[in-house]
Amino acid sequence: MSKQLHASVLLTLAAVAIIGCDSSTVITETESSSGSFEWDLPEGIYPPRVPADNPMSKEKVELGRYLFYDKKLSANQTQSCSSCHLQEAAFADHNMVGVGSTGVHALRNPNSLTNTGYYTSYSWANPALGTLERFIVMPITGDDPIELGVVPEVEDEVLARFDNNETYRKMFKAAFPEAENPITLEYIVKALASFNRTLNSFNSPYDQYLRGDADALDASQKRGLALFMGEKAECFHCHEGIHFSDSTANEKSFNVNQFFHNIGLYNIGGDGSYPEGNQGLYETTMLEQDKGRFKAPSLRNIELTAPYMHDGSMATLEEIIALHSNGGRVITEGPYAGDGTQNPYSSDFIVPKNFTEQEKEDLVAFLRSLTDTEFITNPKISDPFKEQ
Ligand code: HEC
Ligand code: HEC
Structure with missing residues (x-):
């Protein structure tokens, strides 16, 4: 616990620096591969981390956007990434769990992709998936459960769909000019990761309030904010900083940590168990104390992403x-x-907080102030096939 607290203090410092207090004593520069890429971010918000072998470019982001919305990327051409990550739902969906292209149900709820480039781990609880590039292979090629279903037997057929398309050939070439043959799963994943790093949302009423518009939040939302950030509700310990998650970092972060927490969602049989096959960090570590520990997701746009929790x-x-x-x-x-x-x-x-009815209302009102309507209508990240 004290380790968790200590790290959380450090992360609070990092988060303060993100919002603008330029303290070079706390933040040391980490490698950034943003290059000359122009991020569409408000002043004072640092870009997400970008791996050195996949620098950002306008062309890659545009290719990634096409791929994200294209059903050609599923084996049976019935689904795209956007089938489970809908812009109007802040890139989550409304099903309890993901339902793949062959109708198979996943165990987990599709995450919202709001500000997804900032996470230090991907999926609800897998410390091995530390970058978007590592994660995105899963929905494309995974076979348990099948999502897009691009298993090895059909890989060539799927790639040929892009190779036989003049527009895509040009886009791949422009995105990866150095590659001899850019139409491979590796480059598809890279382009998708670059697009995902642009799914950024920083214009909710809460953000406007932070930027100085005192009327952007009503009285109930302001009380909710104070509760959220205070020691009675204690939400901020895990939903920390500008991203409302302690498992986040940016290109300037000096400390990049992954955290997983148990919030008492289940206790099957009284021994701390969660439903089988869905026990969070335990699934990878097999340590009893890791049962039920999951990543604290960002709460941005939370009003739009029901139903909630990993399942x-x-x-x-x-x-x-x-x-x-x-x-x-x-x-x-x-x-x-x-x-x-x-x-x-x-x-x-996670202890009884015994909220009054007013406090409950205020907390919900505050959570609703994290909705960014510009994000869910932003044409730069919307379905390009609908324009044509
Ligand atoms: C069949 C539905 C489905 C499809 C199709 C799908 N996803 Fe997901 N996505 C999910 C589910 C479910 C999760 C949660 C996975 C987990 O924790 O096991 C998820 C999680 C993610 C995450 C992790 C976010 C986080 O906060 O950790 C990213 C990134 C992501 N998906 C991107 C994509 C991309 C890119 C595609 C297309 C290549 C895609 N997804 C296709 C259902 C889907
Ligand atoms: C101990 C860390 C911790 C604290 C404290 C905490 N949360 Fe969370 N929160 C989490 C984790 C972890 C999850 C995901 C749990 C799961 O899926 O099993 C979560 C999930 C959520 C979700 C659903 C997110 C989604 O996308 O489905 C909301 C909303 C939420 N928390 C709000 C709050 C509020 C409000 C407070 C304060 C009253 C709070 N949390 C306190 C760790 C925490």
Whole structure:
């Protein structure tokens, strides 16, 4: 716990620096591959980290945008990335769990891709997936569950669809001029990662309030903000900084950490278990104390991304505030019955907060102030095939 607290103090410092306090004593430059790429970010917001072997370019982002919305990228041409990551839902979707191109259900809820370039780990709980490039291979080629279904047997057929298309041939060439044959899965992943790094949202009423518009939040939202950032609700410990997640960093961050927390969503049989196959960090470490530990997702645009949690098992923001008021979720019947408030592995921050009705309303009102309507209508990141 003290390790977690210590790191969280450091991250708060980093987060303060992000919003503009230019303290060169805390922030040391890390390698940046932004090059001359022009980020569409407000002043004071640093770009996300970019791996040295995949520098940003306008051409790559544009190719990535086409690929993201193109059903040709699934084996049976029924799905694209945007089938499960809808712009109007802040690039999440409305299903409890992802449903792939062959109808197979995943165990987990599709994440929102709001500011996704800033995460230090990808998926709900997998420390091995530290970059977008590593993650994005999964929905394309993964076979358990099948998402886009580009398994080795059909890879050549899928690539030929792009190779036989004049527009795509030109776009791949422009995006990867150095490559002899850029129409490969490796370059498709790189272009998609570059596009994903442009899915940035910093114009919610909350942002406008931070930039000095005192009227951007109403009185209830301001009370909610104070609660969220205070020691009664303690939300900010995990939903920290400008991204509302402690597992984030930017190109200037001196410290890049991954965190996973248990919030007492389940306690099946009283031994801390979560539903089988979906036990968070435990699935990779097999350590009992890692049962139920997941990444704290950003809360930006949270109003648009229901249902919630790694398995989509909460339908409303009100249910989530009730969980925190009680210090966990109690499930009284069915196969997942158990008292989450007694989960032996839940974080020390998850204790009964006993919110008043007013406090509950204020917290929900604050969460709704994180909705950026410009982001979900921004034509630069919208479906290019709808323009034609
Ligand atoms: C069948 C639905 C589906 C499709 C198609 C799909 N995704 Fe996802 N996506 C998900 C689910 C479910 C998760 C959560 C995965 C997990 O934690 O196991 C996810 C997670 C992600 C994440 C991680 C975000 C985070 O916060 O960790 C990224 C990035 C992402 N998807 C990008 C893409 C891209 C790019 C494509 C197209 C190549 C794509 N997805 C196609 C369902 C889908
Ligand atoms: C101990 C760290 C921690 C604290 C404290 C915390 N959260 Fe979270 N929060 C998480 C994690 C981890 C998840 C994902 C859990 C899961 O899916 O099992 C989450 C999920 C959420 C979600 C749903 C996100 C989504 O995309 O589905 C909301 C909303 C939320 N938290 C709001 C809050 C609020 C409001 C507070 C304060 C009252 C708070 N959290 C306190 C770690 C925390």
